Amino acid sequence: MASKEQSAFRPAIDVHTHLFPERLAAAIQRSLSNEAGWDFSTPTTPSEIEDVLRAAGITTYVALPYAHKPGVASEMNEWLINQTGSLNRLIPFATVHPDDEDVAPLVREAFEKGARGLKIHCPVQECRPADSRLEPALELAVEYDRPITYHGGTAPMFEDSPYVGVDLFIDLVNSYPELKVCCAHMGAYEVEEFLDLARDNANVYLDTTMAMSASAEETMGFDPSMIADETLVELSESIMYGTDFPNIPYPYRDERAELLARDLPRTAVRDIFYRTAAAYLGLDNRAAPEDS
Template identity: 30%
Template sequence: MAIELYSDTEVPAWWRALGLPGLIDLHVHFLPERMERRVWHHFNNGGPLMGHGWKVEYQWPVEQRVARLAELGVTRFPALAYAHKPGMAADLNAWTMDFAARTPGCLPSATFYPEPGVLDEVRRVLDAGAKIFKIHLQVGGFDPRTPELAPVWGLLAEAGVPIVIHASSVPVPGGSARPEPVAGLLRAHPRLRLVIAHLGMPEYAPFFELARRYERVALDTTMTFTDFAELGMPFPGDLRPALLDLGLAGKVVLGSDFPNIPHPYAHQLHALDRLDLGDEWVRAVCWRNASDMV
């Protein structure tokens, strides 16, 4: 691309030069205000799962954040929330579904947790129009292979909706946030449309293998290739051919983690552009692949 990305104001000219109608970002967070304040405090100050943390770039009122996405040209995005204990999912789903209903461009999103009634709750939000789900195995502290979730995975595989899943060991290794539990889940439910957050960083290779092996498994780019990520968890050069092939095959989608990021939104796009994998790859990642899912 001839256009360099240094600030958010340059983003629309960038995607227009690619011939795109805008951007689709499948890894965006909006949360109930009290929970959002706690999340921001956690990122800003660090903690058990965050080390020293980082300053949240877009710690703005919700209306200003929605406006910024519109200014950037992000035409579709979810309000990803995720439960970390029993009794949370239904309330979060009520909030995210209502937020989507009153926010242009926002995809109806939902979450779930292994608890009594989980199948009924997932069925309810699907019937209400949920288009995308989010779970975080590390924060939730559960194994996706737990028998309680088996009928839920079956339902979601049949529905074909994407599930953004944080399944890698960052920021803290251990538990079920690693490749093998997800591999076991896919052996049992090979038709799941999983979207592996952060390209599986730092366990890139095993998660790339799952994307190659299973037709509906994709990966999102959230925070990968940015200066922040490359300092501590650089993307391995030997996976560049696979990254190119998977992107062109519809298996890599744009994610940002907006607003909870330590850099301007434009930097995520610049990080993808400077990979020099070609305009067609960038077009696929920033629009086409996600448009086929949602």
């Protein structure tokens, strides 16, 4: 990467990564390979993942767990929170399954132990964003002022899912206007509608994960050039950089190459790669740390 690009990128926050115990991480990559035909050259162990992110200029990254069945969230949360003992750039989020018996105590415990927010994967967990089973979790997120990142869009293969899409996301925003929420992948494939929602609501964020990568066409069937530079500038306080690392079938640098190739003003670049995420996560936003 050219040094001009490096200085534009660093320091950066990546709001969308995935860390799992090693056997599970390898199994996830195997199943993605089978389903999507992807080849991975990315690591699966937490320390190797952090090494790649650090070398890229990431000062802080969010790991998003998700429980695909009831009864496993608590253990996943505890494992991820414990990783902060050895991974000093990690910010853990927590997961909860809508059919968990103990949604409220489970989420409260995760927040008390250090989870910074929640991740809800609507199509995999088969729940709408504001599903009544999740009510205790959403209320606790408001009480603790913790954000929730959703897979709430129809990409890449959920266009027939009854759990995703902008209309259901609007229900969430209307029901919990004080909650900070992020729709991953720019809300693809309803990007225009999600951009409008972010335009109208300061608490609605979008992450760039995969949708704005240099490989978005092949991997997601989305053309990032559909989003004009002016839109990124206008909504730079709502759009945050994320990657899905390590579960991407291309090198880490491809995730930011499309964004860095644009001729965006410095302020918008700093917002997208750092400041907007700092605000979303409730980090001290006044001074971006120097890259080390």
